[in-house]
Amino acid sequence: MGLKMSKLRRRGRRNIRTSVDFVLNEQEIDRLQVNHHLSKTMWGSNFAAPIEDLLKKGARVLDVGCGPGTWLFDMASDFPQSQYFGVEISSIFPDITPFNVKIIKADVLKKLPFKDNDFDYVFVRHLVPFFTSEQWATKVIPELMRVLKPGGWIELIDAEYMFSQPGPLLNKLGQNVLNLFRDSNLDPMFANKLPAIMKETNRFPRISHDQTVCRLGASGGWLGGMIARNAFTSLLNDHIAFKLLKRKDYQQTLAELIAEANGGSSTITYHRIFAEKS
Numbered sequence: 630m631g632l633k634m635s636k637l638r639r640r641g642r643r644n645i646r647t648s649v650d651f652v653l654n655e656q657e658i659d660r661l662q663v664n665h666h667l668s669k670t671m672w673g674s675n676f677a678a679p680i681e682d683l684l685k686k687g688a689r690v691l692d693v694g695c696g697p698g699t700w701l702f703d704m705a706s707d708f709p710q711s712q713y714f715g716v717e718i719s720s721i722f723p724d725i726t727p728f729n730v731k732i733i734k735a736d737v738l739k740k741l742p743f744k745d746n747d748f749d750y751v752f753v754r755h756l757v758p759f760f761t762s763e764q765w766a767t768k769v770i771p772e773l774m775r776v777l778k779p780g781g782w783i784e785l786i787d788a789e790y791m792f793s794q795p796g797p798l799l800n801k802l803g804q805n806v807l808n809l810f811r812d813s814n815l816d817p818m819f820a821n822k823l824p825a826i827m828k829e830t831n832r833f834p835r836i837s838h839d840q841t842v843c844r845l846g847a848s849g850g851w852l853g854g855m856i857a858r859n860a861f862t863s864l865l866n867d868h869i870a871f872k873l874l875k876r877k878d879y880q881q882t883l884a885e886l887i888a889e890a891n892g893g894s895s896t897i898t899y900h901r902i903f904a905e906k907s
Contacts, residue, residue, distance in 0.1 A: 658697050658721065660862050665699040667856055668754065668786060671841060671899065675704055678782035678903040680750050684708035688749035691716070691776065693737050694756045698722050698730065705730045714748075716741060738768050746778045754786040761814045766826050774832055777906045783833070784903040790817035792845070793896045796889035798882075802864055805873055820900040833904035842898050846890030854887075860897060861886045 669675055680688065687710040692701050695715030705713050705727045715722065715732040722732040735741050738760075751773050760769050777783055790810065792803050810817045821840075827833045843849055845857035861883055868874035874882060889895075 657866065660859060661696045662699045663855070664755070664859055665703070667852065667859060668899075669703070670852060671843065671856070672786070672839075672901060675700060675707070676750075676752065676784055676903075677837070677839065677901055678750065678784050678905075680782055681708075683749055684711050687711050689747060690714065691743070691748045691751045693741075693751065693753045693773065694718075694759070695732060696721060698726065698732055700752065700754065701730050701732070702727060714743070737772055738764065741772060741776055743776045745775055746781075747776045749778055749781045751777050751781070751783045753784070755788065757787045757817075757819050758790060758810070758815060762816050762819060762822070763814075765819065765823070766829070770826055770830065774830060774906060779906055781906050782903060783827075783906065784901070785820075785823055786899065786901045787820035787823070788900070789820055789898045793842075793898070794893070795895045796893045798885055798889050799861075799895055802868065802886070805871075806864060806867055809867070809871065823900070823902050827902070827904060832906050834907055836902060836904040839901040840898060841901075842896050845895045845897060846887065846893065848891075848894060854891075856897065857887060857890045858883075861890075 684690070684704075685708060688708075690701075690704065690711055690713045692698075692713070692715045695701055695717050698715055698717075701713045701715045704711075709729060711729065713727075713730045715730070716735040716737065717732060718734070718736050720734055726732060733742060753773065756769075773783060791807060792799055795803055807817060816822070824836045824838045827836055843856050844853045845860070846853055849856070864886075865874060865879055865883060869876055869879065
C-alpha cells in the first residue's frame, strides 16, 4: 500500500517513550498509512474544524508529526488551492511530494522553522506517546499556538492508550505498555486532558471535544476488525523493540490477539479536539 521504501528515506523514528530508534520498515510505513484511512473512516472526514470554505479559497496548513505524509497528500488532493506543510522528526517522508506539499525535518520541542502567526490550520494526530504532560503544556501546545494565526484553527486527534474490557492476553500486553509509559513519565490517558491544557493558555475560548468508542474485533464490524489489527500491530512492535517479544512469535501472538478480540468486548477510545485561536 502507498509509497514503498525505495521512495522513502529509511531512517528510524525516535520514540520518546524509549529513547530507542524504531526501524520503520515497509510494514510499519504501511501501518501508518492504513491508520490514516481508518481514522478518516471512523470520524467521517479528514478534519472537523469549520475550515472547508477556507481550504477551497486557499489556506496555509501545517501537519505536525506528519509521518509518511498520508494525511497531507489526501488533503492536498481534496483541496489543491491550499498550501500544505508537514514537519517530522524522522526522515521517513517521501522525496517526491505533490506540488502544493512541502515536508521539513524539524522537532516541535524546538522552535519550528516558521514565523509567528503563519498558519490558518494546524493538525496533530497520535503524538501523545511522544511527549510528557509537562512537554505538552510548556513546549508543544505553546509552539503550535505560536505558528497559528489569530482566527486560525487547531485540531488534535489521539487515543487513550489503555484498552477497556481487554481479554487476558491483551490485558497482559497492555500492562507492559502501561509500565513503559509510566517509566517515561507519560500519561496513557492524556488525550482526554488536552482540552484543559489548551484552555489554560487563554487563547482558545471555545474548545470542541468529541469522543468515540470503537469496539475491537468482530463486534465492531469491518472497522473494528481493522482498528484491532492496526492497534495490535503497533502494540507488538513496541514489545519487539523492548525485547518483550521475540520476532518469531509475532504472527502467532497477533493471531491470538485478534481471535481474543473477536470473541470479546474490548474497546478503545479516541478523542478529537478542535478550537479557534483568539
